[in-house]
Amino acid sequence: xxxxxxxxxxRFVEGWMSYIGAVQGVLNAAGMGPWEYWRLMGDTGMxxxxxxxxxxxxxxxxxxxxxxxxxxxxxxxxxxxEVYGAHPAMPTFxxxxxxxxxxxxxxxxxxxxxxxxxVDSGEFGVVWGYDEEDGVLxxxxxxxxxxxxxxxxxxxxxxxxxxxxxxxxxxxxxxxxERQTARSSLRYYVDLMERQGHMGPGYRAGLSAxxxxxxxxxxxxxDQFGCRYATFxxxxxxxxxxxxxxxxxxxxxxxxxxxxxxxxxxxxxxxxMEVLGQDLAxxxxxxxxxxxxxxxxxxxxxxEAKESESETVARVAQYLRTSE
Numbered sequence: 351x352x353x354x355x356x357x358x359x360x361r362f363v364e365g366w367m368s369y370i371g372a373v374q375g376v377l378n379a380a381g382m383g384p385w386e387y388w389r390l391m392g393d394t395g396m397x398x399x400x401x402x403x404x405x406x407x408x409x410x411x412x413x414x415x416x417x418x419x420x421x422x423x424x425x426x427x428x429x430x431x432e433v434y435g436a437h438p439a440m441p442t443f444x445x446x447x448x449x450x451x452x453x454x455x456x457x458x459x460x461x462x463x464x465x466x467x468x469v470d471s472g473e474f475g476v477v478w479g480y481d482e483e484d485g486v487l488x489x490x491x492x493x494x495x496x497x498x499x500x501x502x503x504x505x506x507x508x509x510x511x512x513x514x515x516x517x518x519x520x521x522x523x524x525x526x527x528e529r530q531t532a533r534s535s536l537r538y539y540v541d542l543m544e545r546q547g548h549m550g551p552g553y554r555a556g557l558s559a560x561x562x563x564x565x566x567x568x569x570x571x572x573d574q575f576g577c578r579y580a581t582f583x584x585x586x587x588x589x590x591x592x593x594x595x596x597x598x599x600x601x602x603x604x605x606x607x608x609x610x611x612x613x614x615x616x617x618x619x620x621x622x623m624e625v626l627g628q629d630l631a632x633x634x635x636x637x638x639x640x641x642x643x644x645x646x647x648x649x650x651x652x653x654e655a656k657e658s659e660s661e662t663v664a665r666v667a668q669y670l671r672t673s674e
Contacts, residue, residue, distance in 0.1 A: 356455070357479030360463025362490040362497070363387060366586040366630070368473035369420065369465070370396050373518075375476045375490065376463040382429060382523040392594025393531050394423035397587050398539040402559035404552045406566040408576035409512070411583045412472070413553050416516050420465075424518070426534050428526030436506065436515040446515055447506050454487065455480050457519050467516040468509035470497045477517075532598050533673075536666050539591075543663045557663070560656035567645045567652075574640040577648075578626060585619040586630055592616040604669050611662035618655040622648055 360379035365371040365387050374390050377383045391397035403410045417433050424431045434453065436446035454464050454477055466489070469475025475491025477500075486499035500508045506515030543556035554562045563580075566572045592612040599605040625647045628635045 354482040355479065356458045357488060358458055358461050358463050360476050360478045360490070361495045362469070362476045362492070364492070366583045367391060367396055367399070368475065368492060370394065372465040372469075372474045372476050372491075373424070376465055376520055377429065377523070380462045380520060382520070388590040388593045389597070390427075391587065391590040392597075393427045393535055395426060395535040395538040395542075396423060397591040397594055398535075398542055399587055400542070400559045400584060401553055401555045402562040402566065402580065403573075403576070404554075404562045404566055405569060405571075406563065406573045406577040406580065407552075408573055408579050410553065410559075410576060410580055412512075413550055414555070416467075420518055422538075424520070426526075426531055426538075428524045428531070430521045430524065432519045432521065434515070434517055434519075438507070438513050443506065443515070450505060450515060450517060451502055453519055454517065462520050465518040465520075466500075467514055468506070468512075469500070472509045472512050529602075532602075533670065536595075537670060540663055540667050540670065543659065557656060557660060560652050560659070564649050564652050567649055572645075575636060577640055577645075578628065578636050578638070581619070581622055581626055582628060582630065582633070582636070585616075585623050585628075588612070588616040588619045589630075602669070602673070604673055605666075608662055608665040608669060611658055611665055614658040615655055615662060618651055618658060622651050622655070625651065 358379060360376045363371045363374040370387065370391050374385050374387060377385055399414070401410050401413050403413065417435050421431065421433045434446065434450060436443050457464050458477070458480055464477040465474055466477050467474055469489045469491035470493040473492050475489050475497060477487050478490055479488035480486070481488065485502045487502070487505065488499055489497040491497040507513045545555045546558065567577065592609070592615070595605060595612045596609045599609040623629070625644055626635065626640065
């Protein structure tokens with residue numbers, strides 16, 4: 351008799367960049383690692399992520415081209431994958447959801463978990479199994495190793511605040527040249543930081559995101575939760591970026607100036623966290639209002655972070671030009 355319940359060992363790895371927490375859990379359980387969080391953040395390029403809405407909207411952190419970014423992120427580390435997505439407004443949404451269940455169950459049957467949006471909340475997580483009798487996907491996300499099961503009929507609708515079907519199927523890992531991976535990641539960093547436009551009204555990426563952030567803090571009614579959430583995510587990301595480039599500089603001495611600039615940027619984010627009374631290990635401050643004094647104190651630090659980030663971009667770009 352065909353098994354009605356299948357499960358694998360993949361579980362979400364705690365981190366503020368939930369996409370990477372999900373990817374790390376899937377890859378390590380599938381024998382495509384081992385990966386440390388900071389190294390995976392760096393090699394995929396996700397450590398360099400920076401997007402901000404002009405109101406500091408909480409959606410800023412996840413407002414980017416998931417399809418292309420996630421496909422490229424894993425390709426960069428030699429992982430062949432497939433990315434699928436659909437929105438409720440699309441006529442084919444229900445058909446895409448039916449097909450998604452086939453894809454996800456096939457991946458679990460092959461022994462590999464799946465990265466999925468909307469696990470536990472508006473975050474990415476891991477599908478680690480399915481139960482045909484109950485008609486649910488077994489998940490792991492920011493609520494723990496055993497998150498809320500997602501009923502088949504709720505796939506793509508599990509987070510009402512942003513209903514979206516987005517999942518990534520990992521197929522295999524092939525050998526990748528570490529230096530080429532690093533160069534691709536650093537090139538992505540420069541391209542992102544120098545980006546002039548963005549995919550949605552009011553959003554800016556890279557260096558322009560700092561301008562949005564500073565203007566947003568001066569607006570009446572800015573999204574205080576969004577500001578705190580973004581500071582958590584980007585402070586962790588910049589700490590990972592600094593560690594990653596410092597690691598690269600051990601073999602590529604020409605990256606030493608860039609590593610130093612990254613450390614300064616990460617240190618500035620550390621001071622931003624202090625202003626907000628936040629600690630990466632404790633999310634409890636998320637629901638605390640941002641006072642006028644805290645908002646005012648963040649602005650010069652954001653200006654300082656932009657200046658050091660600009661220097662970092664210039665140094666990384668110089669390295670890429672002169673180290674072919």
